[in-house]
Amino acid sequence: MKIEGKEYRTIWFENNVVKIIDQTKLPHQFTIKDLKTIKDVINAIKQMEVRGAPLIGATAAYGLVLAIIENNDQSFLKKSAEDLISSRPTAINLKWAIDRMVKKLSGVNSNKILEIAKNEAKEICEEDIKFCENIGLNGLKIIEEIYNKKKGTVNILTHCNAGWLATINWGTATSPIYHAHKKGIPIHIWADETRPRNQGANLTSFELNEEGIKNTIIADNTGGILMQRGEVDMCIVGTDRTLANGDVCNKVGTYLKALAAHDNNIPFYVALPSSTIDWNTKDHKEIPIEERNSEELSHMEGFDENGELKKIQIYPKKSKAKNLAFDVTPAKYVTGLITEKGICEASINGLNSLFDD
Numbered sequence: 249m250k251i252e253g254k255e256y257r258t259i260w261f262e263n264n265v266v267k268i269i270d271q272t273k274l275p276h277q278f279t280i281k282d283l284k285t286i287k288d289v290i291n292a293i294k295q296m297e298v299r300g301a302p303l304i305g306a307t308a309a310y311g312l313v314l315a316i317i318e319n320n321d322q323s324f325l326k327k328s329a330e331d332l333i334s335s336r337p338t339a340i341n342l343k344w345a346i347d348r349m350v351k352k353l354s355g356v357n358s359n360k361i362l363e364i365a366k367n368e369a370k371e372i373c374e375e376d377i378k379f380c381e382n383i384g385l386n387g388l389k390i391i392e393e394i395y396n397k398k399k400g401t402v403n404i405l406t407h408c409n410a411g412w413l414a415t416i417n418w419g420t421a422t423s424p425i426y427h428a429h430k431k432g433i434p435i436h437i438w439a440d441e442t443r444p445r446n447q448g449a450n451l452t453s454f455e456l457n458e459e460g461i462k463n464t465i466i467a468d469n470t471g472g473i474l475m476q477r478g479e480v481d482m483c484i485v486g487t488d489r490t491l492a493n494g495d496v497c498n499k500v501g502t503y504l505k506a507l508a509a510h511d512n513n514i515p516f517y518v519a520l521p522s523s524t525i526d527w528n529t530k531d532h533k534e535i536p537i538e539e540r541n542s543e544e545l546s547h548m549e550g551f552d553e554n555g556e557l558k559k560i561q562i563y564p565k566k567s568k569a570k571n572l573a574f575d576v577t578p579a580k581y582v583t584g585l586i587t588e589k590g591i592c593e594a595s596i597n598g599l600n601s602l603f604d605d
């Protein structure tokens with residue numbers, strides 16, 4: 249998708265360097281950052297220079313490529329894989345990508361391993377783009393249906409950033425939106441600000457602006473009143489891990505939006521590539537929910553009038569704060585899962601109907 253009219257992907261590999269768009273600087277500064285070592289990659293994932301489930305998976309895959317360049321040795325590769333998996337615990341795509349790379353590289357001769365690793369990391373990216381595009385084409389049908397009934401602007405609420413910046417291109421939740429816009433369907437997006445990291449304001453609104461899609465940022469607690477007033481036609485969110493039973497783990501606050509949507513009979517869809525399905529975890533209580541530094545809540549960062557990055561404290565010095573990054577929306581509140589293979593019920597039967605393998 250575009251930034252200032254120029255097409256970008258969120259990650260690419262050039263001259264043995266991984267190139268990323270540093271998302272901690274958006275929307276105020278557009279910076280392309282070089283990741284040259286496995287340490288750089290782990291730091292970029294932890295600090296959320298790259299974030300979003302599919303993108304951290306792809307970045308981790310390229311992390312193993314850099315690990316091989318650094319030290320072409322099996323035990324270093326194994327340690328790097330472990331360090332990458334633990335860099336952020338909730339999004340299953342991270343483990344999925346590392347497992348896929350490790351499987352591909354096991355038993356491969358050391359003089360061939362780098363080439364095979366580069367190809368597999370590239371394949372993970374290309375596949376994600378294709379899957380996200382298909383998610384868009386499948387989700388477009390739902391937006392079209394609403395538009396055909398309403399004959400007016402379709403208002404869609406989304407939480408956090410499940411946009412192209414969270415993937416390699418297209419996004420998951422935003423892909424149906426981009427497809428609808430390309431088709432000329434009038435749409436307007438309510439972008440939840442998504443405290444404390446403000447991915448909705450800083451990233452979703454930013455990327456929609458760059459594509460010329462109407463959007464309005466709202467405080468995280470505003471969705472309920474908008475739904476009661478009939479100003480939301482549907483919700484689409486992304487996910488960091490969806491269990492085989494259809495329970496959806498996503499950015500904290502998603503659950504409350506789903507409850508409000510349920511109370512107001514508003515369809516609540518979750519868009520995801522199959523790399524985000526966790527087929528093994530049975531109970532959502534077993535999902536490791538990332539708890540981040542409470543400073544993300546107590547302090548705010550932004551650019552002052554001189555363009556300098558400033559961090560200020562907004563909470564009382566003596567107050568404690570708890571910063572859980574994700575929550576779980578039970579399957580019963582999810583109208584459907586929009587995947588690369590089609591739309592299904594959020595349940596084991598629904599998922600099995602699309603993914604029989």
Ligand code: MRU
Binds near residue numbers: 407408411485499
């Ligand atoms: O903490 P983040 O910004 O990595 O969280 C991102 C989300 O919660 C997204 O909704 C999710 O990863 C889906 S991305 C297509």
